[in-house]
Amino acid sequence: xxxxxxxxxxxxxxxxxxxxxxxxxxxxxGKNEAGKSTLHTFIxxxxxxxxxxxxxxxxSDLYTKYEPWDGGSAYEGRMRVESNGFIYRIExxxxxxxxxxxxxxxxxxxxxxxxxLFFDQLLNxxxxxxxxxxxxxxQLKSATDSNMASxxxxxxxxxxxxxxxxxxxxxxxxxxxxxxxxxxxxxxPEAARNFTALLGEIxxxxxxxxxxxxxxxxxxxxxxxxxxxxxxxKKQADKEELLQKIARGNQILSNNQFTDVxxxxxxxxxxxxxxxxxxxxxxxxxxxxxxxxxxxxxxLTALSAAGCVFCNTAGFQLIEGxxxxxxxxxxxxxxxxxxxxxxxxxxxxLVMKTKRYQxxxxxxxxLMKEIFxxxxxxxxxxxxxxKALESRMDEFSRLSTALRKSEENLAExxxxxxxxxxxxxxxxEVIEKQQRAQWELEKKLERLSVCKDQAAALQNILTENDRxxxxxxxxxxxxxxxxxxxxxxxxxxxxLLNKTASxxxxxxxxxxxxxxxxxxxxxxxxxxxxxLAPIEQVSSGTMDQVYLALRLAVAKLMQGGGEPLxxxxxxxxxxxxxxxxxxxxxxxxxxxKGQIIIFxxxxxxxxxxxxxxxxxxxxxx
Numbered sequence: 001x002x003x004x005x006x007x008x009x010x011x012x013x014x015x016x017x018x019x020x021x022x023x024x025x026x027x028x029x030g031k032n033e034a035g036k037s038t039l040h041t042f043i044x045x046x047x048x049x050x051x052x053x054x055x056x057x058x059x060s061d062l063y064t065k066y067e068p069w070d071g072g073s074a075y076e077g078r079m080r081v082e083s084n085g086f087i088y089r090i091e092x093x094x095x096x097x098x099x100x101x102x103x104x105x106x107x108x109x110x111x112x113x114x115x116x117l118f119f120d121q122l123l124n125x126x127x128x129x130x131x132x133x134x135x136x137x138x139q140l141k142s143a144t145d146s147n148m149a150s151x152x153x154x155x156x157x158x159x160x161x162x163x164x165x166x167x168x169x170x171x172x173x174x175x176x177x178x179x180x181x182x183x184x185x186x187x188x189p190e191a192a193r194n195f196t197a198l199l200g201e202i203x204x205x206x207x208x209x210x211x212x213x214x215x216x217x218x219x220x221x222x223x224x225x226x227x228x229x230x231x232x233x234k235k236q237a238d239k240e241e242l243l244q245k246i247a248r249g250n251q252i253l254s255n256n257q258f259t260d261v262x263x264x265x266x267x268x269x270x271x272x273x274x275x276x277x278x279x280x281x282x283x284x285x286x287x288x289x290x291x292x293x294x295x296x297x298x299x300l301t302a303l304s305a306a307g308c309v310f311c312n313t314a315g316f317q318l319i320e321g322x323x324x325x326x327x328x329x330x331x332x333x334x335x336x337x338x339x340x341x342x343x344x345x346x347x348x349x350l351v352m353k354t355k356r357y358q359x360x361x362x363x364x365x366x367l368m369k370e371i372f373x374x375x376x377x378x379x380x381x382x383x384x385x386x387k388a389l390e391s392r393m394d395e396f397s398r399l400s401t402a403l404r405k406s407e408e409n410l411a412e413x414x415x416x417x418x419x420x421x422x423x424x425x426x427x428x429e430v431i432e433k434q435q436r437a438q439w440e441l442e443k444k445l446e447r448l449s450v451c452k453d454q455a456a457a458l459q460n461i462l463t464e465n466d467r468x469x470x471x472x473x474x475x476x477x478x479x480x481x482x483x484x485x486x487x488x489x490x491x492x493x494x495x496l497l498n499k500t501a502s503x504x505x506x507x508x509x510x511x512x513x514x515x516x517x518x519x520x521x522x523x524x525x526x527x528x529x530x531x532l533a534p535i536e537q538v539s540s541g542t543m544d545q546v547y548l549a550l551r552l553a554v555a556k557l558m559q560g561g562g563e564p565l566x567x568x569x570x571x572x573x574x575x576x577x578x579x580x581x582x583x584x585x586x587x588x589x590x591x592x593k594g595q596i597i598i599f600x601x602x603x604x605x606x607x608x609x610x611x612x613x614x615x616x617x618x619x620x621x
């Protein structure tokens with residue numbers, strides 16, 4: 001891969017800045033704070049992106065550090081590269097709210113899918129970690145010789161075990177042990193016991209709520225109570241209507257001075273009796289013989305009285321001789337007087353009897369008129385009126401009979417109402433009991449839900465415990481494997497690395513050192529003509545050369561036979577003296593087949609390149 005040019009729309013201090021590159025060696029020269037490291041980071045960001053950290057780390061991460069200084073600028077840019085005969089334009093927006101990535105194949109005129117496969121092919125499989133530890137070279141972190149030596153040991157050991165210099169065997173082991181300790185601290189040993197106890201409680205609660213006591217019949221009893229209430233209201237309405245009907249009937253009977261059928265029949269019988277008496281008296285009063293005999297008796301009385309007077313007068317003497325001797329005047333006078341008295345008494349008797357009949361007629365007539373007037377509204381006395389009265393009394397009898405039936409019906413309804421009231425009270429009691437049971441059921445269900453939630457949480461904890469134990473086992477296996485692999489340092493990749501790095505050291509040091517060796521204890525030695533020199537005995541400049549050789553060796557091995565990536569140096573030669581720098585630049589320019597980019601704030605790189613007549617492209621910041 002080869003960089004063609006960069007266009008920075010907004011990144012750190014740069015805004016709308018273009019940087020072109022050429023094949024071979026490119027030197028970007030600028031004083032300190034000119035933005036060289038910003039360009040270096042921009043290239044890395046275009047290839048791998050820049051993610052914003054979370055929390056406090058976001059205040060000092062790369063994202064925040066290289067946000068555009070001009071607040072109005074877009075946080076974006078593009079980079080054109082050539083790879084395997086194709087020119088690609090990579091466009092990336094770093095803004096966390098509008099992040100985007102596009103790759104345009106300018107050769108074919110189409111947009112590529114910017115996935116891992118594309119970038120693996122473009123970068124020969126290098127990850128961001130391997131990239132910044134191989135072809136992207138910043139200032140070496142060699143604060144002291146011992147620190148550098150320790151770092152080299154770890155790099156070499158990790159290359160043998162993982163091929164990744166970002167790993168640190170010692171730190172990795174410590175990290176894994178720390179992880180194991182952390183995983184062990186996360187295991188909750190009492191979870192299984194608590195889970196078993198909760199399962200027992202859940203089973204007990206489920207058994208309790210399955211009993212008939214908690215069977216939910218509330219709805220059915222509420223429906224039943226509503227039906228009973230509706231029926232009771234209807235019965236009570238019927239009762240009220242019947243009471244009113246009975247009251248009206250009784251009022252009618254009472255107004256007519258009746259109480260029951262017997263009183264009606266008695267009244268009718270009495271009416272008949274009065275009517276019969278009326279008829280008899282009227283018939284008696286209307287007899288002419290009674291008047292005739294009355295006049296006859298009074299006439300005879302008068303005649304007898306006249307005879308008596310006659311016998312006591314001189315006129316009797318005229319006929320006295322013609323009568324028998326026993327018929328004397330006193331006798332005849334007594335006889336005629338007796339007859340007069342008899343006939344007078346008989347006449348008076350007849351008169352008195354007639355008056356009595358008339359009085360009885362008046363009385364019976366008044367009674368009948370009152371009866372007929374009261375019940376028929378007409379005081380006329382006749383047999384038809386009597387029949388009408390009988391019909392009226394029959395109506396009263398039927399009314400009385402109906403009232404008695406209504407009263408019996410009322411009694412039945414009262415009993416039914418009483419039963420319905422009892423049933424309603426029973427439903428209310430059952431509903432109240434059901435409500436208490438449902439309240440208890442709800443409490444049990446709430447507890448059951450809590451227990452199930454706790455059991456589910458504990459199940460997750462148990463699952464997590466199992467996972468943690470699996471991870472602990474994996475950590476143990478990783479530690480064991482790491483230790484086993486680290487003891488075979490001279491096998492496979494380690495041997496190849498030693499050979500490749502030794503070849504590179506020879507070129508970088510100008511033949512001063514031809515090879516390096518690593519023993520089983522990860523001690524690094526430089527092979528000199530007379531002895532193996534421990535890495536601690538060489539100068540810091542030499543250690544930088546060893547470090548560069550290791551980087552280039554790793555880069556060469558990891559890239560395999562693919563097109564080499566640009567080799568980028570960001571003020572990487574600060575500890576090189578002029579001789580070492582001349583040797584290194586001469587060797588790098590000849591031996592590295594890919595593009596080389598050197599960021600520097602010193603003119604000596606430019607002077608040495610001019611002196612060695614090595615062609616390069618100069619870019620001033």
